[in-house]
Amino acid sequence: MTYTIGIDVGGTKVLGGVVDENGKIIATARKDTPRQGGRALTQTIADTAIELMSEHTITSIGVSAAGFVSSDRKTMLATPNIADWNGVNLDAELSALIGLPVVIENDANAAAWGEAKFGAGRNQNHMMMLTVGTGIGGGIVLNGELFRGAFGIAAEFGHLRVVPDGHLCGCGARGCFEQYASGNALLRHAREAISASPEIARNLLSRGDGTIAGLTGQAITDAAREGDPVALAAFNTTGQWLGAGIASLSVLLDPSCFIIGGGVIDAGEILLKPTRESLERTMPFAGKHPYPTLIAAELGNDAGLVGVADLARV
Numbered sequence: 181m182t183y184t185i186g187i188d189v190g191g192t193k194v195l196g197g198v199v200d201e202n203g204k205i206i207a208t209a210r211k212d213t214p215r216q217g218g219r220a221l222t223q224t225i226a227d228t229a230i231e232l233m234s235e236h237t238i239t240s241i242g243v244s245a246a247g248f249v250s251s252d253r254k255t256m257l258a259t260p261n262i263a264d265w266n267g268v269n270l271d272a273e274l275s276a277l278i279g280l281p282v283v284i285e286n287d288a289n290a291a292a293w294g295e296a297k298f299g300a301g302r303n304q305n306h307m308m309m310l311t312v313g314t315g316i317g318g319g320i321v322l323n324g325e326l327f328r329g330a331f332g333i334a335a336e337f338g339h340l341r342v343v344p345d346g347h348l349c350g351c352g353a354r355g356c357f358e359q360y361a362s363g364n365a366l367l368r369h370a371r372e373a374i375s376a377s378p379e380i381a382r383n384l385l386s387r388g389d390g391t392i393a394g395l396t397g398q399a400i401t402d403a404a405r406e407g408d409p410v411a412l413a414a415f416n417t418t419g420q421w422l423g424a425g426i427a428s429l430s431v432l433l434d435p436s437c438f439i440i441g442g443g444v445i446d447a448g449e450i451l452l453k454p455t456r457e458s459l460e461r462t463m464p465f466a467g468k469h470p471y472p473t474l475i476a477a478e479l480g481n482d483a484g485l486v487g488v489a490d491l492a493r494v
């Protein structure tokens with residue numbers, strides 16, 4: 181058995197894990213993400229790896245982070261949410277600090293690979309994954325391989341335009357998919373319903389600080405599980421958008437399945453059922469071809485770490 185390390189760089193924490201050939205995490209280390217980003221963050225990643233290397237023999241290291249990664253998997257081209265990291269040749273900087281080969285991958289791509297190899301997408305040659313959290317991340321596995329595109333922005337499904345001149349997105353464009361079908365969109369749909377008729381939302385608002393601004397995705401999920409109509413309607417609207425987007429995506433690459441991950445999938449069938457209904461209702465050439473299945477992700481927050489550890493395996 182050989183071991184690699186996967187390191188998942190998040191907004192608040194850097195989580196490292198020693199992973200075996202079967203995708204099993206056998207040790208972990210965690211550090212706070214330094215706010216200043218840049219070299220401090222690179223050093224934190226190296227420290228995390230070195231801590232894990234002290235007790236295990238490691239062959240290579242993978243690092244996943246939100247951002248655009250060069251097609252040779254060495255350089256972070258742009259990291260919208262991490263300071264002072266644009267254009268950094270992480271492979272060179274980390275290899276110098278750690279002394280092992282390093283592979284860099286976009287976090288949603290890494291998660292898709294983790295699920296494809298060890299999770300919900302096992303045995304699926306063609307699959308797409310949507311990580312539905314604050315936004316929507318995406319990953320594509322074709323012919324059993326991760327598809328990266330020419331310039332590192334493949335599978336940014338969250339920024340497909342679904343509404344002409346719709347809501348302004350963080351990417352600078354308008355009407356992006358993630359403005360309608362993400363965790364933030366779930367909150368938006370709930371807030372719009374509450375604003376329209378505040379008296380129906382007492383139960384939902386009582387789970388937070390009583391204000392619309394204080395509403396959280398977790399509160400909506402909890403309320404939906406107990407049958408709260410406002411929360412269920414917000415999931416229903418989110419699922420309608422999600423399913424219609426997936427129907428469009430399926431005619432692009434015809435995958436056998438879509439794996440839905442990210443925080444919003446904690447709601448399980450509460451999200452998947454309206455998504456499936458919408459997929460079937462909006463599918464082009466309805467009834468004339470097999471439809472992809474929708475599956476909840478299995479690896480949760482570990483998907484990126486496990487996936488990038490495997491990608492680092494040569």
Ligand SMILES: [Zn+2]
Nearest residue numbers: 339349351356
């Ligand atoms: Zn966008």
